[in-house]
Amino acid sequence: MKLLLHSSTCNLQPAICISGSKSETNRLLLLQALYPNLVLENVSNSDDSEVMLKALKHPTETIDIHHAGTAMRFLTAYFAVQVGNEVVLTGSSRMQERPIQILVEALRQLGADIHYENKEGFPPLRIKGKKLIQNKVTLPADVSSQYISALLLIAPKLENGLELTLEGKITSVSYIKMTLALLNEIGVKTSFSDNKISVGHSELAETSKITVESDWSSASYFYSIVALSEIGTTIQLSSYKENSLQGDSVLAAIYQDFGVETRFENNTIILRKTHNCQLSGVQYHLNNAPDIAQTIAVTCFGLGIGCHLTGLHTLKIKETDRLEALKNELTKLGANISTTDDSLTLEPSSDIKENITIKTYQDHRMAMAFAPLALKTNLIIEDAEVVSKSYPDFWKDLKTIGIRMNDFIV
Structure with missing residues (x-):
């Protein structure tokens, strides 16, 4: 039309x-799925956030996130740590042309079980959730910061936390800092020095209410x-x-x-x-x-x-x-x-x-x-x-x- x-x-x-900010909302929705005691106010009413919420609250065998790039990156990491669950994560024809190999390879470094259903390096993805023991990963820093944020958001649920090394010039550092600030707000300890980011393991979130x-x-x-x-x-x-x-x-x-x-x-x-x-x-x-x-x-x-x-x-x-x-x-x-x-x-x-x-x-x-x-x-x-x-x-x-x-x- x-x-x-x-x-x-x-x-x-x-x-x-x-x-509310789509960027903040989608990060917080994932954290709320990991820590159900979090209460969110002024969340985004965008399609992207609605898709993200539906996938987290009511996961199905095949999850179609349509055009939602943030949801594709964040949910790839989220379902990789959902022990015993298996999903196929897909999207629109354009989404299936958007690269995701860097994130998949990083998750595989941590022990994730992820396979490409069609073209190597692109969605759709078959993800078998499992407990990830490894805690060190390296990836290029000059690509989408959403790859980095996706890893950081699941990091507190990894048994040994996460030590992330970024290679090259960091892109969209403000979005990385946003992710770390939200983790800090719920009581997760983080550090970001030069090209290294550390996130500690945390079972419980401290903050009960966050306004987006x-x-x-x-x-x-x-x-x-x-x-x-x-x-x-x-x-x-x-x-x-x-x-x-x-x-x-x-x-x-x-x-x-x-x-x-x-x-x-x-x-x-x-x-x-x-x-x-x-x-x-x-x-x-x-x-x-x-x-x-x-x-x-x-x-x-x-x-x-x-x-x-x-x-x-x-x-x-x-x-x-x-x-x-x-x-x-x-x-x-x-x-x-x-x-x-x-x-x-x-x-x-x-x-x-x-x-x-x-x-x-x-x-x-x-x-x-x-x-x-x-x-x-x-x-x-x-x-x-x-x-x-x-x-x-x-x-x-x-x-x-x-x-x-x-x-x-x-």
Whole structure:
């Protein structure tokens, strides 16, 4: 289905409540499965988290996680330590093209029994749960941090804990630190020094209740909306912490360059457009926050400024090749853009073509990143319902702030 967004303006001072971070929720759901005394509040209502919860609460012989990459990585590790259980973990056709060999090999180093059902190195996986005695593993650090987090999350249930050695430059270190901070919050002892991470064995979790912070990736689209709006535009978002565990919280600093001020009050952030961007171009290294690259690129295009974004090599193995997808869709709108395996360069431009159809490639972030351009031009979003993967209320919330759109059309 397609959604037509009309060129419009944003209302002043709406308040939006965004559900819990998908990244935090999925980590905590796995920990709750390992330590049932944990109580979680403000969990994400995303498709990914719903799939994760269903697999943990009601496992079946074959578990289909659809497009949920985080769930695929985390559940691979989880079912590897479920003694006596055997499952086949599969997903969408795109998921079966996303590599998982590095994680599987690491789990095998620990003694896990995992086999590929079809193509070597890719889902679906047949996992026979067993007690893992080994406690030392080495893996490359310059791939998805979800491989590393998957191992860390099951580490406290390993009889001898885990000593993890990372080889090479670490990717998305903020997500690794998030995982370790959540382990610490429930009473698990960890250490992270240079390229070595240690996690102690723990039978019981100390914390009984954890409130999940709202998702900063979801907040990025409202930062973009404010940046593309008139001076004085204000949006209030909840619930957010100034000392966030989420790497995407760097948005608050980055969007100052685009004239957006962030003010923290209690558990909310207030975004306000204070001035127009005077820059001709910006440069950001997003190794620790790659999920906001699409938002930033579209914001820059909408403002008519250039950008050079680096540290993006993980985007090629997401729901789609996000670098190629960005290049394709921004070019259709009139952008001059080039990409490499880990970077994107957008030249300044002043013209935006109208009534362009944006292909989303089954990627929720493509739909949401391009939506703020409705403040500049009419555009059509294909497969608009794909946003349910991480933010089911996205279109409803955009209507709340005054973005005009028609009903879903075929």
